[in-house]
Amino acid sequence: MIRLLSVRLLQAVLVMLAVAAIAFVMFRFVGDPVASMVREGATQAEKDTLRVALGLDRPVLVQFVNFVGQVLTGDLGTSFRYQQPVTSLLLSRLPATLELVVVATVLALAVGIPLGVLCALKPNSFLSRLTQATTLVGISMPTFVTGLLLILIFAVNLRWLPSSGRGDLVDLGLWQTGFLSLSGLKSLILPSITLALFQLTLIMRLVRSEMIDVLSSDYIRFAFARGLPRAYIYRRLALRNALMPVVTVTGLQIGQLIAFAIVTETVFQWPGMGLLFTNAVGYPDVPVLAAYLLFVGFLFVMINMIVDILYTFIDPRLRTR
Template sequence: MLSYTASRIGQTLLVLLIISFIAFLLVANLGDPLGSLLSADATVAERAELIKQLGLDQPMLTRFASFLSDLLQGDLGTSYRTQEPVSKLIGERLPATVELAVVSLIFTIIIAIPAGIYCGVKPKSPLARGIMLFSIAGITLPNFVIGIALIVIFSVQLGLLPSFGRGQTVELGFWATGLLTKSGWQAIILPAITLSTFQITFIIRMLRTQLMEVGHSEHIRFARARGIPERTIWFHYAIKNTLLPIITMLGLQLGNIIAFSVVTENVFAWPGLGSLFLQSIQAADIPVIAIYLIFVGAVFMVINLFVELCYPLIDPRVLRRRS
């Protein structure tokens, strides 16, 4: 187990190092920090001093080492657009994105897993056929279309839920949360549903396929031949064999929710990292874009590491297969 864990952590750190190098190249070769940080009437001496201060006169590898050192110390650079530390911008927007992602994942788990199990156990029932028909729409329709439709129905026509913003927030130290206020919960419902729609339909279809495949396997047929009740077969044998792919997909879906919340946050004017990323692209704010890419890469890698470390706890055969 220790060698397995060390191997996975080593692979994660290597990938994060590669992602950081790509982000460094983005910062180093795109945009003009001097033009953004110096005034129009800056002298040659001021320009030379800033070049030295930013380390732009150093070799590439030296600059990359300095970039990594600054990252590890929490210095994420300065935004070209606002002239504020990138860490401050990320810290202000992070709570909104994390809360939206967590609520979306909760919706996904509560809806997708029971619906997927039902469709896998009773694939020919009218309800299962209806769920699968709904899942086709959820997979094919873009997020922004679903979001706009929800706004038209629940905000414009019914007036039940707000169409933009995060609602009232409560400061808990460095974390500003909207989950402790009524307006915060009302504001998060529509974007969370929009963001989770694709994830819900994807998990339903995947779980249905997995259960139908397991249901026709030899050990399930043998269990039926022994006279074991169908409920026990499905919930003790079949579902247990689908845990690994389910956990893998749920972990990856959480990463997808955080990484691809850009469109949803823009539709609902949600003040998270996705909207910050769009604003930075429009303003060619390279430091913010680079840190966002590192953050998304780190999220995916940490989630993937956590999922892989859970594998041996669910199925000890994983260690034997990889030893």
Template sequence: MIAFVLRRLLQAVAVMLVVSLISFALFNFVGDPINNMVGQETTLDERAELRRQLGLEDPIPLRFARFIGNALQGNLGVSYRMAEPVGRLILSRLPATLELSLAAAVFALLVGVPMGVYCGLYPRAPLARLFQAVSLVGVSLPTFLIGILLILIFAVHLNILPSFGRGEAVALGWWTTGLLTAAGLKALILPAITLGLFQMTLIMRLVRSEMLEVLRTDYIKFARARGLSNRAVHFSHALRNTLVPVITITGLQLGAIIAFAVITETVFQWPGMGLLFIQSVQFADVPVMASYLILIALLFVIINLVVDLLYYAVDPRLRLDRPGKAA
């Protein structure tokens, strides 16, 4: 178990190093960083001096090591556009994105799993067929279109939910949350549904097919033959056996939700990292883009690690390094 975690951590470090290298390359070789910092009337000598001061003349491995060292201390450079340290800039936007992403993931799970279970148990029921049809729409409609449609219905026509922004956010130390005010919660509903709808349908379809598969297995038949109640057979025996793939997909999708919040944040003008990223791209604000890249990679790596650990909680067959066979 510990060996497994250590191995996974090592892999995670390797992934992060590679992503940092890409980010470092972006930083240093996309355009000239000096050009981005100085004005037009700076002389060539001054440029060379600045170049030496910033250590840009040093060998590349040394510069990369310095970049990693700085990044580890939270020093990710200064935004060209806002002239603010990128670390602080991203940190101020992080809570909005994380809250939106988690709300979307919770929505996807709380709605997707029960719908999937229902469709798996009663595949021929009219309601199950309806869910299937709706899920097809959810899978195939692009996110921005869903967002715009929801705004049209709930903000423009019905006028019951705000169409943009985060409502009222309350500061808890450095973390700002919109979960504590009614306006904040109302503002969260549409973007969370928009962002989570695709994952919801994905989870529903996954749970449905896994349930259908598991219900055909011998141990389910045997559980019925033992006279267990339907509830025990369906939920503690069948549903739990569908969880390993569901956890995998949900974990990976959570990473995807955070990374692809960009579109939803743009549609709803949600003040999160995604919106920051899009604006940075427009201004070629390389330090912000590079840092965003590293942060998203870090989130993916952490989520994957957590997913791997969850397998252990769910499936006892993975807990032993060597399956102890007895004659």
């Protein structure tokens, strides 16, 4: 267990170094940072001073080491556009995205797993057919269409829910949450449904096919042959086996959602990291882009590690090694 963990950590560090190298190259070589930082019509002397001040005159390797050192201390540079430290910029946007993703994931799991089980157990019932058909529509419709439709129905026509923004926020020091106010909660509903829909379909279909596989396995037939109660077999013996791949997929999906909630955030004008990223691409705000790259890389490495560790808890076969 400890060996497995240490090997995983070592791999994570290597992956992060590679990501850092790419981010660094982007930072250093995509466009001239000096050119984009100085005012127009600056003299060559002014540019050189800035170049030295930024440490851009030193050898590339030294620069890289410095870059990694800065990243480790939490310094991700200064945004060209906002002229603020990128770190605080990211941190101010992170709560919005994380709250959205958490709500969307919980929604997807809470609805997707039971529906998947239902479709596996009663494939011919009306509800399973309805689910299968609607989720097919859900998965084939692009996110922005779903989002716009929801806005049209619930915000424009019915006027039940707000169409954009996070509503009233409660400040908890570093974290600004929308969970503690009514308008904040109402604002979460539409974007999280939009974001959850694809994930929900994926989880539903995965649970369904896994469950069908597991139910035809020998150990489930053996459980039936021992006359165990049906509910017990389905809920405890079969579902646990069927949920193994769901852990992996959910983990990866959370990463995907945090990193690429861009479309949903744009549609709902959600002040999260996706919006920050789209704006940075348009500007182009290279330090923000590089920091974003690092952050996404870090996120995926962490999630993969957590999934691996979770696996060893769920599956005893992985524990012995």
